[in-house]
Amino acid sequence: MATSDQVCSCSGLSAGYGEEPVLRDVTLSVRRGEIVTILGGSGSGKSTLLRTLAGLLEPLAGSVRLLGQDPYALDRERRRDLNRRVGVLYQSDALFGSMSVFDNVALPLQELTNLPRSVIERLVRARLALVDVLSVERSFPDRISGGQSKRAALARATILDPWVLLCDEPTSALDPVAAAQVDRLLLRLRAALGMAIVAVTHDVESVRTIADRAVVVGDGRVRAIATVPELELSADPEIRAFFGRGRSRSPTFGEGTWQHEARHSSSASS
Numbered sequence: 241m242a243t244s245d246q247v248c249s250c251s252g253l254s255a256g257y258g259e260e261p262v263l264r265d266v267t268l269s270v271r272r273g274e275i276v277t278i279l280g281g282s283g284s285g286k287s288t289l290l291r292t293l294a295g296l297l298e299p300l301a302g303s304v305r306l307l308g309q310d311p312y313a314l315d316r317e318r319r320r321d322l323n324r325r326v327g328v329l330y331q332s333d334a335l336f337g338s339m340s341v342f343d344n345v346a347l348p349l350q351e352l353t354n355l356p357r358s359v360i361e362r363l364v365r366a367r368l369a370l371v372d373v374l375s376v377e378r379s380f381p382d383r384i385s386g387g388q389s390k391r392a393a394l395a396r397a398t399i400l401d402p403w404v405l406l407c408d409e410p411t412s413a414l415d416p417v418a419a420a421q422v423d424r425l426l427l428r429l430r431a432a433l434g435m436a437i438v439a440v441t442h443d444v445e446s447v448r449t450i451a452d453r454a455v456v457v458g459d460g461r462v463r464a465i466a467t468v469p470e471l472e473l474s475a476d477p478e479i480r481a482f483f484g485r486g487r488s489r490s491p492t493f494g495e496g497t498w499q500h501e502a503r504h505s506s507s508a509s510s
Contacts, residue, residue: 245271246305247404247436248293253302255285255292261300262288264460272403275430275437277447279482280457286440287408289457293438294328294406295319307403324352327402327435331409333393335381341388342368342377345396352400367395370432371425387418391425398429405429407439411446423449444483456482 249269256262263285270276280286291297292304295311304311307325314322335344342364349360368374371391376384384392390410397405410426411419423446430437441447447454448468456464456471456479464471464479472483 247272247307248438249305250289250293250299251303253289253292253304254300255288255297256300257288257297259300262460263292263457266302266462268455268462268465270404270436270438272436273430273434274452275426275439275450276453276455277451278438278440278455278457279442279444279447284457285460286457289455290406290408290438290440294326295322320352324400325403327397327400327405329393329397329405329407329410331412333381333389335389335393335396337381340378340380341373341384341392344381344392345399348396348399363399364395367399368392370428371395372421385418386414387421390414390418390422394422394425394429398433398435401433402435404436404438407437407441409441410439411441411443416445419443419446420449422446426450 246269251267253266254261254264278286292299298312346364373388373391411422474480
């Protein structure tokens with residue numbers, strides 16, 4: 241359990257998939273109830289940072305704390321207990337195609353609690369109602385819209401009332417209307433559950449809507465951590481221009497250029 245209001249942090253972090261780090265000397269902390277977004281160009285390391293904070297990619301140097309604990313130093317039982325307090329929303333949604341929406345959302349409660357079936361049913365329906373997909377509870381993932389799939393995935397990611405929700409491209413591949421619905425839903429879930437949210441995104445409009453602070457990553461390092469109004473006035477012209485751009489643009493820092501990135505690009509590449 242966290243001993244302060246910090247739910248997620250790293251210090252002097254270097255991380256990557258080989259000997260050469262993708263990110264160097266990153267220091268960041270996220271407070272309970274705060275929404276922090278991570279932005280950057282393709283290959284900038286934003287998803288690497290999220291994976292490292294989630295306890296999925298051991299750092300090459302530095303330290304990570306998740307709810308006050310080092311996730312890489314825990315035994316299996318303690319890690320399982322920690323995972324109950326950390327929700328993860330995958331870019332692909334990762335719903336099980338052979339299970340209904342209801343059963344997908346019920347799965348964490350069935351596997352990680354000893355609650356009776358009647359209580360699980362009540363909790364699942366309440367969460368489905370909160371994210372506006374109760375009407376499709378018996379449908380299978382391939383029979384619902386992309387926006388409904390994302391909302392169902394959010395219901396599953398938060399069904400255990402996590403302290404922190406980690407999101408990889410929460411509005412990826414959604415049309416502007418569905419993306420705006422997801423943004424409003426993230427704010428609703430934060431208000432209802434009091435959880436922190438850390439989200440990797442390319443979506444500038446989403447950042448403007450939900451972020452308390454934004455982390456801009458480029459050139460293998462954190463270029464800035466600030467509120468959106470502060471970033472709009474940044475002394476760095478690339479950062480300032482980024483926040484003047486539209487929904488689908490993202491910067492290639494250090495090259496003096498801007499590149500379009502597909503919203504559904506693989507998170508593994510970054």
